[in-house]
Amino acid sequence: MNELSVLHDLVAKNEDDILRRWVDRQLGAASFRADRISKAELSDQSRRFLSLFRQSLASGNADLHAPAWAGIREMLEDLSGSRAQQGFSPSETALFIFSLKETLFERLQDQLATDPKAATQLILDTSQVLDRIGLFTTEVYQRGRERVIIHQQQELMELSTPVVTLWEGVLALPIIGTLDSSRTQVVMESLLQRIVETGAAIAIIDITGVPTVDTLTAQHLLKTVAAARLMGADCIISGIRPQIAQTIVHLGVDLGTVVTKSTLADAFAIALRRLNLSVTRVAAPKKRRPDGDEADRLEDRVED
């Protein structure tokens, strides 16, 4: 690790000079985004990075995951996060690190003009260390993205499985989006829980919002129906679009004895009939009398 200590001495001796040149180079580069980051902030970040970089080099250990590099890792995580928020792309963030290389190489050349072989070796090592740091920023950036994606997935999962009470004893389960195994589990659990809570005898599963039905989706639907049946509730599947009906037949999916309807309204009508309920049109509204509301209400009660 001789080269690292040489590099450390170089940085330690010329820290101010290197910093000035580095910041100038960044400000002068075509990729500098004056609209996203201020000059002061950039020089502050560069100064902090350079001093941490020097401290880590002092350890003589080139492994980025070693404890000596903890400070720089932490700083890069912050930097990556704030840059992402400022709207920088991951490669622009990595360029922040790579631009230090050129500045350092200039200094190295001055320093080691007499010994080209050692200079080459030193440049290779420096390059390696900085490359690793640059890649690390990209990694951090990606990890942040993944966290966002996982969080959104969870939110979607919770959002999209409401169980609605349509009438006393009739539940509806409008499914929006693709029905995969993990969602089926959530859907099943919330449906069965609501069956226990409300004592519903009929559940309508509406798949109007399901974009495609393949054999796996159909299997998940049938599982849900079977589980609801074990709890003593009958299921009706509604919202089957013409294309989906065709797909189901072409795939040879057997929906067995499950009642299917094309619209939620049809399914609801069936549910009401099974519960011996009916919807009837009342007579045309009469003219309002002065104390109309009260009289109407009385009349309603008589009709009931």
Place this chain on the structure above:
Amino acid sequence: MERIPILKMGEYLLVTIQVDMHDRLAMTLQDDLTARIVAAHAKGVLIDISALEIVDSFIGRMLADIAAMSRVLDAETVVVGMRPAVAITLVELGLSLTGVRTALNVERGMDMLRHRIRSRLDG
């Protein structure tokens, strides 16, 4: 030796399973139940499993067997009070108990039995 009690309510039999089932207990239950159906001329059997928290394929098959035996002896079987977690487990195990009638609770199960038996008499 432990046994699962079989209660007679009119022309129906009520079986409440409250302990973990094992092979011997299941065999005894099948023996007792078929004997009672014949002796009491029962028209229906209610099996309450609301106390069961864990169900495996063995219990699933036992329930299906009991339903099939009762049917041979001209009695309807209704399984009542299954917990959501149990229902999900059974479905995941691929046991949807197609031959067994189910109801949410004992009251609903009783209604179902009455309805079934009345319609059978009418038909």
